[in-house]
Amino acid sequence: MTSDVSRGVHPDDPAEGSREQGEAAEAAVARRAEEQREEEDRDEEDREEEDTAPEHTEDVLDLLYRQHEEIRRLFADVEQAGADERSSLFHELVRLLSVHETAEQELVHPAIRDLGGADVVDARVGEEHRATELLSTLTDMGTEAEGFDTLLAQLREDVLAHAEHEEQAEFPILRQGTARERLVSLAGAVRAAERIAPTRPHPGVESPAANLLLGPPLAIMDRARDAIRAVLGR
Structure with missing residues (x-):
């Protein structure tokens, strides 16, 4: 297995930590966007059901x-x-x-x-x-x-x-x-x-x-x- 040191990346390298934080932030943003889309879809379904409700x-x-x-x-x-x-x-x-x-x-x-x-x-x-x-x-x-x-x-x-x-x-x-x-x-x-x-x-x-x-x-x-x-x- 190739170590971080052999790849030229030190475990404590600040740049590597920043990259990982950036990826985590991007993933969190993507999750929030997906959750928002799902919530909007549910709201639309609720409105459609309400419009066609028997009452x-x-x-x-x-x-x-x-x-x-x-x-x-x-x-x-x-x-x-x-x-x-x-x-x-x-x-x-x-x-x-x-x-x-x-x-x-x-x-x-x-x-x-x-x-x-x-x-x-x-x-x-x-x-x-x-x-x-x-x-x-x-x-x-x-x-x-x-x-x-x-x-x-x-x-x-x-x-x-x-x-x-x-x-x-x-x-x-x-x-x-x-x-x-x-x-x-x-x-x-x-x-x-x-x-x-x-x-x-x-x-x-x-x-x-x-x-x-x-x-x-x-x-x-x-x-x-x-x-x-x-x-x-x-």
């Missing part, structure tokens, strides 16, 4: 249909779950039903009334009130209480019938009378309402604003109003 193209009726399917699934999950999982699944069902109906009352029902569907909306509001009373009773009872299964089956029947009525009598009015762009805008507003809607229903309170007043603090009402108005451009 940017999904209209309000598609969203509500999807929520109905999730509600059906959750009912089945609660009915089949063991004791350890049942409480958490029921809590999830309570929240989804609460925010779903609040979003409809806040945004969808008024739009259908404007299209001449007041009678249809009034029928749906009555159904929602009955379901909300039963849901509150079940929430107070708890999943381990005697009679819970019987009342849960009744709630399931009422809620799924209500969803079917919405899909058959209410949603077509909104689909036929509202521009696609408006429906997409309403979907964004529904998502905003869902973020601030109560996680526990309050029977007998038909106004979504009053419902929020009984649940979260007033500050959330302000944020909810701002979020909905921002999405709808009011």
